[in-house]
Amino acid sequence: MLKYSEEYGESGGYMLLTVDIKEAKYINSQVVLNDIQFTIPDGRLVGLIGPNGAGKSSIIKSIIGVMPVFEGEIDYKEYSYIPERPIFYEGLTLWEHIEFLYSTLSVDEEVFFSDAEGLLEKLKLSSVVHDLPDSFSKGMQQKAMIVLAFLRKPSLYIIDEPFMGLDPQAINIFLQLIKHEKERGAGVLLCTHALDTAEKICDEFVLLSNGKILVQGELRAVQKESQLVGGSLFDCFNLLTERDTDGG
Ligand SMILES: Nc1ncnc2c1ncn2[C@@H]1O[C@H](COP(=O)(O)OP(=O)(O)OP(=O)(O)O)[C@@H](O)[C@H]1O
Numbered sequence: 430m431l432k433y434s435e436e437y438g439e440s441g442g443y444m445l446l447t448v449d450i451k452e453a454k455y456i457n458s459q460v461v462l463n464d465i466q467f468t469i470p471d472g473r474l475v476g477l478i479g480p481n482g483a484g485k486s487s488i489i490k491s492i493i494g495v496m497p498v499f500e501g502e503i504d505y506k507e508y509s510y511i512p513e514r515p516i517f518y519e520g521l522t523l524w525e526h527i528e529f530l531y532s533t534l535s536v537d538e539e540v541f542f543s544d545a546e547g548l549l550e551k552l553k554l555s556s557v558v559h560d561l562p563d564s565f566s567k568g569m570q571q572k573a574m575i576v577l578a579f580l581r582k583p584s585l586y587i588i589d590e591p592f593m594g595l596d597p598q599a600i601n602i603f604l605q606l607i608k609h610e611k612e613r614g615a616g617v618l619l620c621t622h623a624l625d626t627a628e629k630i631c632d633e634f635v636l637l638s639n640g641k642i643l644v645q646g647e648l649r650a651v652q653k654e655s656q657l658v659g660g661s662l663f664d665c666f667n668l669l670t671e672r673d674t675d676g677g
Contacts, residue, residue, distance in 0.1 A: 443471045445585040445616035446492070446508075450501040453491050461487050463641045465501075469585065469616040474607065476627040477620040478662075479637030480670050485620045488637070489589055492618075508585040509578035513593075515570035517562040523549075523573050524558045530577055541580065548576045551602050568594040579606055585616045592623040604630060628662035636666065638673040 446469040453462040462484050469475050477485050490496040492503050493510055518526065527545050531538070549555045552572040557565065562573050571594045578586065586607075592600055607617060607630070621627050627634070628648065635645045644654040648665075652658060655665040 443614075444468050445471055445505060446618065447502075447504040448488070448492060449503070450488070450491050450499070452498075452500045453487060453496045454498045456497050461640045462491065462496075465637075465642055467635050467642070467645055469618055471584070471614045471616055472611050473632045474611060474617040474619060474630060476631035476634045477618055477637070478622070478624065478627060478634055478666060479643075480674075483637040483670075484640040485637060486589070487640075489587060489618075489620060492587060505585055507583050508587050509581045509583040511571075511574050511578045511586070511588045511591060513589040515562070515567075515574045517570070517573070519563075520561070522559050523554065523562055523576075526562070526573070526577055527558075527580065530580060534581065536582075545576070545580055548579060552576060552599060568596060568599065571595055572599055575603060575606070579610070582610075582613070583615065585618070586610065587618045589620045590622065591619070592621060592626060600626075624661075624663045624666055634662070636669060638670050643669050643673055 448465060448467050450462050450465040452460050452464075454460045465484075465488060467475065477488060479485050487496060489510075491499055491501070492505070493508075494503075518529070521529065527542075531541050534541070546555070549558055552575065554569065554572055554576065557569065562570055565573060571591065575591075578588075591603060595603060611617065619627070619631065633645065633647050634651055636643045636651060644651050648662060651662065651665045651669070652660050655668045657665050657668060660668075
């Protein structure tokens with residue numbers, strides 16, 4: 430039996446991800462993450478934002494368990510990870526990736542493959558599904574990763590900078606998919622520099638600078654911290670991160 434206090438947050442939501450990083454670093458590097466704590470309840474989209482080198486990728490590495498030196502605790506049950514740089518099995522076509530994914534899940538065959546065909550069509554990959562993803566453009570590779578991630582229907586998505594390689598139509602479809610998954614109760618951690626989009630779609634933010642959290646919460650909390658009432662996420666971000674870099 431799960432204890433209420435461990436699994437439920439203040440909002441009463443079910444915690445799909447709990448991050449508690451005391452310290453993390455690379456071999457022979459200085460500490461790059463310090464005292465990072467946040468949670469993602471069901472149905473919430475959390476934007477992980479911060480300047481270059483702030484520690485966003487290092488947080489994702491900590492969550493997926495590949496950070497070389499890590500002290501802390503990460504709790505989740507399952508996730509789909511969409512990396513910034515797509516990764517595929519060599520020698521397998523996109524369809525073979527989909528078949529392989531199916532073989533790892535206990536789901537209804539008809540529903541799974543009908544969902545797969547629907548996603549491929551939406552993302553305009555149907556005509557290349559029997560090709561090797563290596564022969565795809567970067568955007569097509571990203572879309573292929575999206576198909577595979579969303580087909581799993583996990584409770585948690587970890588998505589690293591999805592907007593750079595996708596065309597506007599694909600971004601639109603991607604955002605619809607996320608919305609649908611949130612309605613299903615999935616949680617999402619989205620790491621991005623696209624702050625205008627983040628402001629529109631994220632329920633809350635974790636703003637990092639120099640390996641620590643500057644502010645976390647809804648846009649109102651970020652505005653309050655930056656003393657910019659009604660300010661855009663972009664303006665608040667710049668003010669807070671500049672202030673942090675200036676040391677005050
Ligand atoms: N492989 C590595 N070895 C040593 N130090 C690293 C390594 N990767 C990242 N770092 C350092 O860790 C710190 C955080 O980097 P990280 O890649 O997490 O930042 P980020 O917020 O993802 O940046 P960006 O927006 O540029 O992707 C930086 O100081 C960086 O120099």
